[in-house]
Amino acid sequence: MSEQVLEVKLDHIDRKILEILQDNAKTPYSQIASQLGISEATVHLRIRKLVNAGVIKRFQAVVDPEKVGKKVTAIIAVIAVPQKYGQVLKQLEKMPEVYEIYDVTGEYSTILKVRVKSKEDLAKLIDEIGGIDGVESTKTMYVLRVIKEDTRIRID
Amino acid sequence: MSEQVLEVKLDHIDRKILEILQDNAKTPYSQIASQLGISEATVHLRIRKLVNAGVIKRFQAVVDPEKVGKKVTAIIAVIAVPQKYGQVLKQLEKMPEVYEIYDVTGEYSTILKVRVKSKEDLAKLIDEIGGIDGVESTKTMYVLRVIKEDTRIRID
């Protein structure tokens, strides 16, 4: 039932392909091929293998949150009652405004990243989270500036 | 010099296209067209407009960090000396292991998301960050489990 992380052997070619496709998923195979000194067919085969192995989870258009009205980002640290932690996570997972949920060590139970339209919506969301049965306290860190936010995994 | 967030007017069609392309950037225009009841040429024009307006920042292969050896994720809360905060951010921004940097309200100056190969590399990274001139303290929250991590922005 749980996600198995199979060890995937990646050679230099695979790694380079991953770098290129993370920067631009629409790079023509012909260009990748000539850049790496292999044939287009091999590029095609390698990419299919990477997708099938789950190394590439999907191809995605990366959207600017601000441009679509998500003006507010916040990090919320949550402390939950240990006995109800599982159900708290289940509730949080269902909330569309909650994009990331990490179970972490330290004084907090979990760290969330949330995105909403406005400060008013953030206030409502914080109330909602605080109201979940099993949530003991929340600490909100409002994001004033995004200094860096890169979803591309470094391959090395 | 600063990033201008131009207000972009998006209608129902644009929003639907964004949803589809965030799920699968390789969806054929023909499929998008028939699904939305518009022509392929229009799909093409709309997507080009969205890219030019910066709503779509890029097309990216989404890679599973674990599958490429990034087994460890951590959230690090940093407190910096106010007078040196700018230069601290500049140093952090240069570090390849630091994927996200948020300037936040509250007791911490900034919140980081970092990814490394191993616990040993995390320890080294924490030392490195703690050693930056202007960093007063760091608090590391080791990620035990990723409950949710979605980079797709909800369009509504």
Add this chain to the structure above:
DNA sequence: AGTGAAAAAATATGTAG
């Protein structure tokens, strides 16, 4: 595995309504 060439599909362009 990898290749080159052919076939199929998708994207991009242009004209006109």
Add this chain to the structure above:
DNA sequence: CTACATATTTTTTCACT
């Protein structure tokens, strides 16, 4: 914005090494 036709490019397959 759409429809349609066409050109161009890209992806995919296949027989062979």
